[in-house]
Amino acid sequence: MIEVVCNDRLGKKVRVKCKYPLAAERQCTDDTIGDLKKLIAAQTGTRWNKIVLKKWYTIFKDHVSLGDYEIHDGMNLELYYQ
Numbered sequence: 001m002i003e004v005v006c007n008d009r010l011g012k013k014v015r016v017k018c019k020y021p022l023a024a025e026r027q028c029t030d031d032t033i034g035d036l037k038k039l040i041a042a043q044t045g046t047r048w049n050k051i052v053l054k055k056w057y058t059i060f061k062d063h064v065s066l067g068d069y070e071i072h073d074g075m076n077l078e079l080y081y082q
Contacts, residue, residue, distance in 0.1 A: 036053070
């Protein structure tokens with residue numbers, strides 16, 4: 001389990017725990033960005049499809065896994081609403 005911190009710069013900072021496979025456990029599936037958005041939506045009370053996650057100028061796509069974007073424990077992401 002890893003913990004990701006999402007900050008919307010409007011006073012809302014959300015800490016979310018999600019699955020991330022270790023090197024020995026590559027056969028298990030880790031969470032996708034869409035799964036992370038659903039966990040954030042459950043904590044903030046917004047709809048998951050209105051959430052946009054960014055890191056600098058990179059917008060994260062819903063179908064890509066956290067491991068593909070190299071999102072690790074304690075990483076900060078920017079949370080935007082559309």
